[in-house]
Amino acid sequence: MSQIVKILAVDDIEQNIIALEALIYRPGLQLLRANSGAQALELLLENDVALALVDVQMPNMDGFTLAEFMRGSPRTRHVPIIFLTATDRNSNRTFRGYEAGAVDFLYKPFDPHILRSKIEAFVQLQHQKQQLAEQLEQLTQLLRTNELFIAVLGHDLRNPLSAIMNTTEVLLRTNTDPALHSSITRIKNSSNRMSRLVKQLLDIARIRSGTLELTPKTLDLGTLCSTIIDEFELGDAPQHATLERVGDLVGYWDTDRLSQVLSNLLGNAIQHGTPEQPITVKIDGSQPNELTLRVRNAGTIPADVHSRLFQPFSTAAHAREGSGLGLGLYIAKELVRRHHGNMDLYSNTDGQVVFSITLPRRYSPHWPPH
Numbered sequence: 001m002s003q004i005v006k007i008l009a010v011d012d013i014e015q016n017i018i019a020l021e022a023l024i025y026r027p028g029l030q031l032l033r034a035n036s037g038a039q040a041l042e043l044l045l046e047n048d049v050a051l052a053l054v055d056v057q058m059p060n061m062d063g064f065t066l067a068e069f070m071r072g073s074p075r076t077r078h079v080p081i082i083f084l085t086a087t088d089r090n091s092n093r094t095f096r097g098y099e100a101g102a103v104d105f106l107y108k109p110f111d112p113h114i115l116r117s118k119i120e121a122f123v124q125l126q127h128q129k130q131q132l133a134e135q136l137e138q139l140t141q142l143l144r145t146n147e148l149f150i151a152v153l154g155h156d157l158r159n160p161l162s163a164i165m166n167t168t169e170v171l172l173r174t175n176t177d178p179a180l181h182s183s184i185t186r187i188k189n190s191s192n193r194m195s196r197l198v199k200q201l202l203d204i205a206r207i208r209s210g211t212l213e214l215t216p217k218t219l220d221l222g223t224l225c226s227t228i229i230d231e232f233e234l235g236d237a238p239q240h241a242t243l244e245r246v247g248d249l250v251g252y253w254d255t256d257r258l259s260q261v262l263s264n265l266l267g268n269a270i271q272h273g274t275p276e277q278p279i280t281v282k283i284d285g286s287q288p289n290e291l292t293l294r295v296r297n298a299g300t301i302p303a304d305v306h307s308r309l310f311q312p313f314s315t316a317a318h319a320r321e322g323s324g325l326g327l328g329l330y331i332a333k334e335l336v337r338r339h340h341g342n343m344d345l346y347s348n349t350d351g352q353v354v355f356s357i358t359l360p361r362r363y364s365p366h367w368p369p370h
Contacts, residue, residue, distance in 0.1 A: 005126045006047050007119065008032045010040040010066065011055040011084070020053060023112050024119055037061030041069060044076045050126035051119060056085040067102065080122055084108060143208070150205040157198050165191045200327040203260075207334050214254040214338060216363045221258070221291060222249040225281055228262045232270065240278045241266065247285035252362040257335045264328040265295045265355050273297035273353070285361075293357040301347040309345060339363045 005028060009020045012035055021031045032047060034040035037058060044052075052070070056063040063083055070076040086108040104118060168188040175181055206212040222245045229241045269279045277298035284292040301309065310333045333343045341359040346352075 003130050004028055004030050005123050006030045006032055006049045007123075008034060008040060008043060008047075008049045008052040008054075008079075010034045010037065010052065010058070010063070012036060012058045013055075016055065016084075024116060029123065037063075037066035037069070040066055044070065044073075044079070049079055051122040052079050052081045053119075054081055054083055056083050082106060082118065084110070147205045147209050150201045155202070157194075161191060161195050161198065165195065200331060203331050204327055207331070212334075212338060214257060214363065216252050216254050218250065219253050219255050219258070220250050221253075221283055221285070221293065221359075224255065224259060225262060225283060225293070228259060228266060229281065231263075232266055241269075242278055242280050244280065244282040245285075246283065247287075247291075249283055249285040249291065251285075251291060251359065253339055253359065254363070257338070261332045261335050261357070262293075262295075264332040268328060268355075269295055269297035269353075273299050289361055291359050291361060293359070295355045297353055298351055299353045300351060301345070301353055310343075 007024065007029065009017050009031055011017050011020075014035065017031075017033050017035075021033075024031065032043050032049065034043055038061060040052070040054075043049075054063040054066060058066075061069075063085075067081050067083075070079060070081070080103045082104045083102045084106050106115065165188065168184050168191060171184045172181065172188065175184060203212070222243070225243055229243055232241065266279065266281070273279060274297070280294075280296040282294045282296070284294075310329050336343045336357055336359070339359055340363060341357060344356045346354040346356065
């Protein structure tokens with residue numbers, strides 16, 4: 001249900017406020033009464049009002065001065081003001097009212113139907129504002145609940161997964177039955193895949209909640225890439241990856257997170273590339289302040305997939321069975337962004353797909369991501 005809408009009436013003559021209250025009264029509407037500009041400012045500090053009806057001629061602080069104070073405060077800057085005055089019509093006075101921030105300027109005696117109509121318009125705007133605020137709060141709560149659910153789910157799955165993976169390792173070392181060995185290998189591979197999925201869920205929860213932290217240290221990016229490539233080739237990857245190095249490849253980054261980025265990109269190239277064509281990884285450290293890393297593989301990316309490739313879960317529906325949740329590239333791009341770098345994708349008509357990463361040579365936690 002919508003909250004009560006509050007309207008502020010400011011007039012040094014009590015009878016005028018009583019008349020306004022009788023004119024606009026209806027359920028769901030509350031009139032806040034102020035007999036001076038100072039009292040009006042106090043009420044504005046304590047209440048969220050949809051509209052201020054302000055008399056121009058008041059002692060100590062007139063309506064124009066009150067409006068200037070209201071416009072000078074972030075809390076009351078956007079409160080609509082309708083000036084009410086019993087003075088003769090004067091274009092200069094009217095202009096000053098609009099200059100002070102009024103949305104309207106009415107001369108007494110005013111038509112009650114016109115005033116009620118104008119008030120109703122601002123009441124409806126306030127109702128819409130309240131509804132949008134409620135919807136935003138609901139969406140925010142839903143997002144927090146979903147992220148908490150993912151984080152708890154990922155954390156609670158780690159222990160039983162670790163037990164399964166450790167047990168399969170023991171069984172593979174001690175078992176000599178070929179048929180059983182094949183079954184244990186399938187369990188191990190499925191457990192490893194589930195472990196990667198859990199890690200991705202935890203990463204996306206940390207990214208979206210803003211709790212992802214980096215631990216940078218001095219790192220040779222060329223050595224790291226060589227290690228990741230060796231790990232993939234030891235895993236019987238269907239394609240061979242070549243590494244090209246240019247310039248100084250030493251920088252200051254989070255080793256684990258950049259390992260994750262490289263693994264995601266190489267895994268993506270292996271999964272979606274052409275098996276007959278090699279994957280090329282080139283690192284260029286010839287610039288003094290930044291490095292460029294490119295992962296190139298043969299293949300094409302459809303235009304409809306290209307536009308949403310870095311969005312979470314967006315590619316999972318179109319991926320092959322068992323290929324994942326569609327989080328790898330999203331997480332990789334976010335990790336690069338957290339290092340204050342950029343990741344771009346190039347796919348052209350010559351049948352080549354290139355993921356390009358630019359990293360500042362030194363990550364600083366005091367330099368916020370752009």
